[in-house]
Amino acid sequence: MILAAKRPIILIGAGGNRPQLVEPLSAFVRRVRLPFFNTQMGKGAVHGGSNLYLGTAALSERDYVHAAVDKADLIISIGHDTVEKPPFLMRSAGGPRVLHVGYFSATVEQVYHPDAELVGDIGASVTLLADRMGGKLDPDPTILKLRKQILERIAERADEDRFPIAPQRIVRDVRAVMPDDGIVCLDNGMYKIWFARNFRTYTANTLLLDNALATMGAGLPSAMMAAMLFPERRVMAVCGDGGFMMNSQEIETAVRLGLNLVVVILNDSAYGMIRWKQAVDNFPDFGMTFNNPDFVKYAEAYGADGTRITSTDELGPVLEAAFQKGGVHIIDVPIDYSENTRVLVEELRNKSIDSEVVA
CATH class of the missing domain: 3.40.50.970 (Thiamin diphosphate (ThDP)-binding fold, Pyr/PP domains)
Structure with a gap:
């Protein structure tokens, strides 16, 4: 799924924001070179100074970062739980596919129904994924252009x-x-x-x-x-x-x-x-x-x-x-x-x- 996607991005939720996951998640982002964003409770899971950071989904929809979500064709959702306010709304057609990576299987709801799941220790899972994909991916230029504009808009005033x-x-x-x-x-x-x-x-x-x-x-x-x-x-x-x-x-x-x-x-x-x-x-x-x-x-x-x-x-x-x-x-x-x-x-x-x- 990841290798076939043209514009994959990473979402990190609260389940990914644990001290023991900081290094494997930061290494994963660095090795696969994919842009990432986080939920409010996922802040800090990956170094916020990364040049692949898209921002935080502070609202459920129509936030600045959703411009990137709308362009993505795959979201690698790491540690997301719908007990958090969902950072985007699933769509029956035309929306991005979703890969759920977590300690537990996804709670499937109207707002969250991933296409595939990778269930197990998150640190080990992302490390093995990076072993498979390291050096094979490049961030999409359109997403990176959006990143620049998102961060500029956030810094206004x-x-x-x-x-x-x-x-x-x-x-x-x-x-x-x-x-x-x-x-x-x-x-x-x-x-x-x-x-x-x-x-x-x-x-x-x-x-x-x-x-x-x-x-x-x-x-x-x-x-x-x-x-x-x-x-x-x-x-x-x-x-x-x-x-x-x-x-x-x-x-x-x-x-x-x-x-x-x-x-x-x-x-x-x-x-x-x-x-x-x-x-x-x-x-x-x-x-x-x-x-x-x-x-x-x-x-x-x-x-x-x-x-x-x-x-x-x-x-x-x-x-x-x-x-x-x-x-x-x-x-x-x-x-x-x-x-x-x-x-x-x-x-x-x-x-x-x-x-x-x-x-």
Whole structure:
């Protein structure tokens, strides 16, 4: 199937994102020379700096990376499980064929029904596949052209100085202060899509997110556990204001345990993801806004340090200073979520990648 395909690409899901698989999967991509993309929970399985990286499927369909999916005639799906939000929709005719590679047989559903399966230890399977195919494949030029445009589109507006801060700029500044082994733990909200799409990972399990139950309130306790397990590494929780307030009392625990932890609160005084979903479905903007406490005073009440960002240029230096000082820091960051509508609603309705490339 792989040798017969003209435009094969690789998809890596959560099942492929295990520490023991990083080396065999990275070697597989390097040896077969095929472009790859990943699900949100598959980030970090292969070095994000690879020149074959197409991006992350942050949405189920009509995301930037789907321009490459639409051109592919075969998808080698490694470690994908439909408990994750499916990164593309299967089509009865005209769509790519799918080869499922996993520890377990595929869960066949309307959204996922592979043409063939390779069931067994993923590391051994991809190593043997690479032995059969190494040197026999070349990446399709059309897919590589799409890759360049996908990554350029993702990088748009990352340098903007507007305030409140654009999500692309927040991701850029967080990436700049985190070393390759630094751990970012996401709560659940719109920022999860922006981080999944824009945050490049270079080490496995350094961008922790959940995309199945997607429980709000998970970011802070996840980061606390990461800080306890890896006290020598930089650890950051990125939470929306709604998600943070669901478990914010655990700041007392973090201070009492003497953790080194930076908590970034992306403040839009709303349940931003549900507002976005309302807009996508053309519903009225209703019932999603609320008032917040003074997060600086709130942090200080627990014995943590609190900072409110008042200009875009402050964010990077404030994050760096917090890590340098150590202890628990709460950083209140106003976020401009108008990009959610521009990029994730209007552009998706009007095709996100230029038609001459997709055609």
